[in-house]
Amino acid sequence: MFAFWGRVLTLRGHRYRYLRTAAAIASGALVVPCASQAADLPLKARAAKTLYDWTGFYAGGHFGYGDASFGPGTNSLPLQGVILPPSATGFSGGYQLGYNRQLANRVVLGIEADSTFSGARDVVAHERSPAPFNTTLDYVGTVRGRIGYAFDRFMPFVSGGFAWGHTHINVNDADGVSELFPVGKYQTGWTAGLGLEFAVSGNWTAKAEYDYVALSRRTYDLSGFGLANVEVEPRVHLFKLGLNYQFGDTPWMAPVNGKTKLPESNDWNVHAQTTLLPQGYGPIRSPYASPQSLPGSGQFQATWTTTAFLGARLWDGGEFYFNPELAQGFGINGTLGLAGFSNGEAQKAGAPFPKIRAQRYYFKQTFGLGGEQEDVPDAPNQLAGKRDIDRVTLIVGRFAVGDFFDGNSYAKDPRADFMNWAMWSSGAYDFPADLPGYTRGAVVELNRRDWAVRGGLFQVPDAPNSDTLVYKTGGAVVEFEERHSIFEQPGKLRVGAFYNSGNTANYREVVAIAAANPALDINDITVANQRDRSKYGFYVNLEQQIVKDVGLFARGSWNDGQNQILSFTDIDRSVSGGLSIKGSFWGRPDDTIGIGGAVNGLSAAHRDFLAAGGTGLLIGDGQLNYSPERILEAYYAWKLTSWTTMTFDYQFITNPAYNADRGPVSIFSGRLHAEF
Known part of the structure; x- marks a missing residue:
């Protein structure tokens, strides 16, 4: 019988070589146990080898580094390169989707569309090379054909096709650095590239790729600014590392029967989130205002972030995490006008086009102390496995201080619960951070079953509201966490103390100098007083x-x-509190209602500074009729699917920016959040 099936398979030809091999292996597996059955020595059949199939739809993301030229005299703006030098594209990244068809001869034909966004401005490099204007590439999009050859799980490929992009010129102030008037244009062109893709595990493939992009020449008329016309002709070099999720032949669906193409691995993971948060308010009482006041006429703005959470286990207890993030949009009034700001997704470095930053990259080492263990579920920035409950953890790299300090199960994540800054954070903790809210440093934690103690040392900005982190000064925090039960209901109490050293001005000294020199601007005095x-x-x-x-x-x-x-x-002083209620009481266990309030205040010295016309990080009306800022926030988070949530949020704020002459303001928000 087995000989017969062998002849049948032989007639099928070369393409069924692996099936014929499997039949032969299966024959031996059946015969040998029968011959040795009396000895009770079971043998296991060897699995047949199969080739990886590249056919199907896929989607994914990429990050990398590149450079560009725009033509003579265009003054390209230096963008952050993270650990690499600043360049005209800097650290870049985006997303892609496409389709492959693998032919019988292992040639793979495909089509792919992608978008790549440039990095944030490198402030230090820009200040070293002031210019009357600067040219920036906001993004590049392509639609490309791909031709590859499949060496099982490896596929080298070449690509080429249509490209487009958006550039803009910022006319600068007299200092040659401060941006005043952006002017933008769309440009089309072509692209060509090559790369190598590798099937990693599950349905994931990784790729390394180089693309060259040539866009058409466009003329910028700057005569209205007293400048000559500028010819912008982008030539872009992009080096990319990416991940793709392979869906198979049917788009947006897992492979048949939910089976992955390759075995899964617990030594690395991929998660992602995206959050769209529109927010607005109507006209408010505003007898006077400054640029840092909420506009009296009302305003609508929106923010959008997309984050990838990549984790890898390096060795036992050693892990590395990397989180590139795209951010677009602005908080209302450019994230100005409220001390307890209303949008926790709003960054101080907003942008009309998505900008990518390497928000987190850190190493984590866990030293188990023995004894009882606990399960660790798979999650963003968390690899599945087990760990000792009694342990010491060391974290070094770039992260947000709030990733490890001042946590709270009910009010911590503006993508999932309360949005106001004074609700998800201890408002008076001036935690070290650049404009998006991240720093570099080290954290060490000792964890026991009923308590933990952790401490951290961090970089601080070189000046208030600066995007440049420095080593010359620093910040520190120590937190003690106690875990308890009251009437069998769990709870936690955290107590923290912090200390920062940075380049700042003294409120009392500034006010005194301004009073003695009425002709001087108080904010110029503030800068001069910083040490x-x-x-x-x-x-x-x-x-x-x-x-x-x-x-x-x-x-x-x-x-x-x-x-x-x-x-x-x-x-300078803040109290907040509230309730979180899950929807199990009305038949929707995955929904959440939250209601809470906060009261923020200032020291006497800080009040006098603002009353004299000083401006802070987010506020400053030019004068001040002081009263504590009071915030009421309520939200309903409606679970749409297992991975998508829609939230409706309302905030009522009296005395915005501590000024009884302004407001009150009612802020209405929506939030669409998806994650996997």
Whole structure:
């Protein structure tokens, strides 16, 4: 019988070589156990080898580094290269989707569309080379044909096709650095490239790729600014590393029967999120205003972020995480006008086109101390496995301070719960951060079953509201976390103390100099008064489950309030609290209702500074009729699918920016959040 099937397979020809081999192996596997059955020695058949099939739809993301030229006299703007030098594209990244068809001769034909976005401005490099204007490439999009050859799980390929992009010129102020008037144009052209793609595990493939992009020449008329016309002709070099998820022949569907193409691996993971958050308010009382005041006429703005969470296990206890993130849009009034700002997704470095940053890249080493272990589920920036409950953890790299400090189960993530800055954070903790909210440093934690203690040392910006982190000064925080049960309901209490040293001005000194020299601008005096000064403070953070699916949170924070705020927002004292209720009570267990409030305040020195016309990080009306800023926030998070949530949010804020002469303001928000 087996000989017969062997002859049949032989007639099928060369393309069924592997099936014929499988039949022969299966024959031996059946005969040998029968011959040795009395000895009870079972043998296991060897699996037949199969070739990887590249056919199907796919989608993914990429990041990398590149450079570009725009033509003579175009003054390309230097963009951040992270660990590489600044360039005209800097650290870049985006997303792609496409389709492959593998032929019988292993040639792979495909089509791919992608978008690649440039990095953020490198402030230091820009200040070293001032110019009357600067040229920037905002993004490049392509639609390309691909031809590859499949060496099983390896596929080298070449590509080429149509390209387009958007450039803009920023006319600068007299200092040659401050951007004043952006003027943009779309340009078309062509692209060609080559690369190598490799099937990693599950349905994931990784690729390395180089693309050259040539866009058409466009003329910018700058005569209205007293400048000559500028010819912009982009020539772009892009080096990319990417990941693709292979869907198979049917788009947006997992392979048949949910089976992956290759075995899964627990040594690395990929997660992603995207959040769209529109927000607006109507006309408010506004008898006077400055550029840092909420506009009295009302305003609507929106932010959009997309983040990839990549993790890899290096060795036992050693892990590395990398989070490139695209961010686009602005908070209302450019994230100005409120101390407790209303949008936790709004960055101080907003942009009309998506900008990519390497927001997190850090190494994590866990040292188990033995004893009982706990399961660690797969999650963003968390690899599945087991770890000792008693352990020491060391983290070094770039991250947000809030990733490891001041946590709370009910009010911590503006992508999932409360949006206001004074609700998801201890508002008076001036945590070290650049404009998007991240820093570089080290954290060490000792964890026990019922408590933990952790501390961190971080870089701080070189000046208030700066995007440049420096080593000359720094910030530190120590936090103690206690875990308990009250009437069998779990809870946590966190107590933290912080200290920052940075280049800031002293409020009292600035006000005194301004009073003695009325002809001088108080904000010019503030800059001149900046030197290395300290700020310290404390916070207390409670979370407590009341009954199943109902929990409360409360925070209180304070800082000394004598010197300028360096990184976060203009708050010296803050208390907040509220409730979180899951929808199990009305038949929707994945929905959440949240309601809470916050009261923010300033030190006497800080009040006098603002009343004299000073401006802070986010606020400054030119004068001040002081009253504490009061915030009420309520939201309903409606779970649409297992991976998508729509949230409706309302915030009522009295005395915005501590000014009883302004507002109140009602802010309405929506939030669409998806993650996997």
